[in-house]
Amino acid sequence: MEIVFPSNPHPAGTPSGVPAPPLENTSPSKVRRKDGDSLFRLVTLGSALVIPLLIAGLFVSLTDMSMPSIRHFGLKFILSSAWNPVKHDFGALSSIYGTLISTLIAMVIAVPLSLAIALFQVELIPPRLGRFIGSSIELLAAIPSIIYGMWGLFVFAPFMADHVQPFLADITGTLPFFQGPPMGIGLLTAGLILALMILPFITSVASDVFRMVPVQLKESAYGMGSTTFEVARKVTLRYGIDGIVGAAFLGLGRALGETMAVTFVIGNSHKISTSLFTGANSIASTLANEFTEASDPLYLSSLVELGLILLVITIGVQILSQLWLKRMRGKSGRGL
Amino acid sequence: MKKFLTTLFMTAFVLVMAHAGFGMTINGAGATFPYPVYAQWAYKYEKLKGVKLNYQSIGSGGGIAQIKAKTVDFGASDAPLKAEALEKFGLIQFPMIMGGVVPVVHIKGVGPGKMRLSPEVLADIFLGKIKTWNDPAIRKLNPGLVLPDKNITVVHRADGSGTTWIFTNYLDKVSKEWHAKVGTGKAVSWPAGVGGKGNEGVSAYVQKVNGGIGYVEYAYALQNKLAHVLLKNRAGKFVAPTIKTFQSAAANADWAHAPGFYMVLTDQPGEKSWPITGASFILVYKVQKKPETGKAVLAFFDWAYRHGAQIAMKLDYVPIPEKVVRLVEATWKKEIKDTKGHPLWK
Numbered sequence: 106m107e108i109v110f111p112s113n114p115h116p117a118g119t120p121s122g123v124p125a126p127p128l129e130n131t132s133p134s135k136v137r138r139k140d141g142d143s144l145f146r147l148v149t150l151g152s153a154l155v156i157p158l159l160i161a162g163l164f165v166s167l168t169d170m171s172m173p174s175i176r177h178f179g180l181k182f183i184l185s186s187a188w189n190p191v192k193h194d195f196g197a198l199s200s201i202y203g204t205l206i207s208t209l210i211a212m213v214i215a216v217p218l219s220l221a222i223a224l225f226q227v228e229l230i231p232p233r234l235g236r237f238i239g240s241s242i243e244l245l246a247a248i249p250s251i252i253y254g255m256w257g258l259f260v261f262a263p264f265m266a267d268h269v270q271p272f273l274a275d276i277t278g279t280l281p282f283f284q285g286p287p288m289g290i291g292l293l294t295a296g297l298i299l300a301l302m303i304l305p306f307i308t309s310v311a312s313d314v315f316r317m318v319p320v321q322l323k324e325s326a327y328g329m330g331s332t333t334f335e336v337a338r339k340v341t342l343r344y345g346i347d348g349i350v351g352a353a354f355l356g357l358g359r360a361l362g363e364t365m366a367v368t369f370v371i372g373n374s375h376k377i378s379t380s381l382f383t384g385a386n387s388i389a390s391t392l393a394n395e396f397t398e399a400s401d402p403l404y405l406s407s408l409v410e411l412g413l414i415l416l417v418i419t420i421g422v423q424i425l426s427q428l429w430l431k432r433m434r435g436k437s438g439r440g441l
Numbered sequence: 442m443k444k445f446l447t448t449l450f451m452t453a454f455v456l457v458m459a460h461a462g463f464g465m466t467i468n469g470a471g472a473t474f475p476y477p478v479y480a481q482w483a484y485k486y487e488k489l490k491g492v493k494l495n496y497q498s499i500g501s502g503g504g505i506a507q508i509k510a511k512t513v514d515f516g517a518s519d520a521p522l523k524a525e526a527l528e529k530f531g532l533i534q535f536p537m538i539m540g541g542v543v544p545v546v547h548i549k550g551v552g553p554g555k556m557r558l559s560p561e562v563l564a565d566i567f568l569g570k571i572k573t574w575n576d577p578a579i580r581k582l583n584p585g586l587v588l589p590d591k592n593i594t595v596v597h598r599a600d601g602s603g604t605t606w607i608f609t610n611y612l613d614k615v616s617k618e619w620h621a622k623v624g625t626g627k628a629v630s631w632p633a634g635v636g637g638k639g640n641e642g643v644s645a646y647v648q649k650v651n652g653g654i655g656y657v658e659y660a661y662a663l664q665n666k667l668a669h670v671l672l673k674n675r676a677g678k679f680v681a682p683t684i685k686t687f688q689s690a691a692a693n694a695d696w697a698h699a700p701g702f703y704m705v706l707t708d709q710p711g712e713k714s715w716p717i718t719g720a721s722f723i724l725v726y727k728v729q730k731k732p733e734t735g736k737a738v739l740a741f742f743d744w745a746y747r748h749g750a751q752i753a754m755k756l757d758y759v760p761i762p763e764k765v766v767r768l769v770e771a772t773w774k775k776e777i778k779d780t781k782g783h784p785l786w787k
Contacts, residue, residue: 373637
């Protein structure tokens with residue numbers, strides 16, 4: 106994710122003060138006709154239209170396919186945590202709960218960590234080393250999610266069960282979040298894996314944002330005797346706050362829809378529990394697990410409605426993040 | 442670019458020609474449980490007879506949906522369809538291969554075949570009523586074992602599965618409370634525990650969680666050396682899951698009086714019968730619009746019945762007993778016809 110920096114007042118090719126020489130006999134319309142530009146325009150327009158059409162089509166077909174479930178359960182679908190394929194009683198609450206809580210855990214961990222990494226990368230080390238760290242973090246983003254899932258199940262979950270979960274249960278005592286047998290899988294593990302997966306996205310955007318902070322501002326702060334920490338806290342972070350929120354939204358969008366890695370470690374049970382050690386499920390993991398064998402029409406339709414809910418949540422988050430990023434770009438342009 | 446396109450077209454052309462020219466292709470889809478053995482049979486059969494079998498293991502539910510939509514020549518399902526459903530869609534079904542579902546445990550110091558469980562205790566564990574391994578009910582069945590004061594973690598399938606169908610069908614039969622609260626299904630509302638995706642997911646969870654109990658296919662338990670339990674069968678004997686005890690369950694079942702071969706092999710009589718045995722079924726149309734393909738499908742399964750036992754047993758599956766095969770082929774003769782009403786199988 107590259108942040109566009111729209112503040113160059115002198116576009117290449119027209120140095121200020123020197124007017125561009127007038128082009129003879131080439132009005133724009135003539136050029137267009139000659140080069141078949143209108144055809145080109147049409148083709149690109151058609152290609153560009155494919156995307157909104159696809160999204161609209163997705164919405165329409167998902168809504169259409171979930172109609173039986175929407176009619177049968179109504180609003181109760183979102184409020185009920187029942188999930189009983191034998192008795193044809195379905196509700197989305199446990200899946201929505203698992204999706205939101207695992208994402209929340211991921212955000213709580215990944216956002217501060219990414220900011221620390223980005224600050225270190227931009228402020229504290231030589232640019233060349235910073236770029237090296239930057240590209241290794243981006244490599245982390247290239248790892249397929251199933252690899253995270255397998256690593257999570259075979260390496261990370263036993264580690265959680267043997268070390269992290271008993272430790273947490275010990276130090277928190279009777280706090281309801283860390284109760285139950287330490288199985289190594291469950292909401293907490295899923296949240297941690299998700300945190301690891303969205304870390305590179307947030308770090309990469311955040312470091313771009315931090316690089317946008319005008320050097321003059323930082324230099325003046327240093328000149329007034331600020332420590333590095335003070336500069337980071339009072340100048341860099343404050344200047345980039347909008348960009349940071351945008352970055353967090355990007356990570357959020359990805360965490361909400363993550364499927365394979367979560368399915369491996371979340372424990373896949375349709376229950377709502379305050380303890381983060383117990384098995385739960387997310388919308389995406391429920392879909393991944395149950396789609397193949399859902400032969401009953403109402404079952405299938407309920408799964409599709411779950412998908413629709415996820416689509417609505419994800420698109421909502423994306424729209425919010427786009428709006429935020431747009432606002433931030435406008436602001437930073439003015440700020441310079 | 443031109444050269445590239447030419448190559449592309451040539452390749453496509455050659456592929457299409459090769460496809461059309463080389464024998465016949467049978468298409469099937471369905472259950473994942475028998476996939477390894479169907480794939481092996483298909484490989485061998487293609488080498489011998491030049492008929493290609495394309496089997497997609499998309500799940501039993503998918504298999505039933507595909508055959509109803511007539512996109513495949515046969516469907517495969519781990520859960521049999523009831524006779525009325527078969528009648529409604531004009532299908533017939535027959536058992537093709539068998540296997541067993543095996544409860545496996547992970548308790549320190551308890552090896553394969555050491556833990557004894559009764560149907561009632563197994564049901565109570567999966568109902569979440571028995572919560573620790575040193576519960577008096579478990580200790581009573583296992584006087585020789587040192588059982589820890591460890592929480593029981595129930596592991597079930599997270600995905601819909603024929604294995605789950607067979608397992609819950611068994612619990613449904615042996616426990617009134619299970620019947621009232623949960624029932625039988627490819628996916629059910631589990632009263633306790635966590636879910637793993639596929640046999641590999643369940644076995645990974647059981648192996649990772651000390652105090653875990655789950656259920657997997659026999660072949661899977663065997664190949665991964667999981668600690669299976671001994672189960673008390675209907676005759677009151679503790680039996681181990683082996684090919685012999687599965688075959689005993691199948692042989693003691695009353696196939697001749699099962700309309701549409703609707704037969705669930707759980708909790709069958711017989712001193713040597715493993716109580717959680719299941720068959721995987723094939724679904725085909727009674728009226729075959731393409732008689733040539735229909736004949737090829739039956740010929741393949743006939744070959745598999747007669748010559749596929751070795752391959753099946755090598756993969757730890759259980760071949761269908763001969764007396765059942767005779768019943769199946771008699772049904773083929775009687776029921777499967779082409780559009781003009783001539784029998785397809787002679």
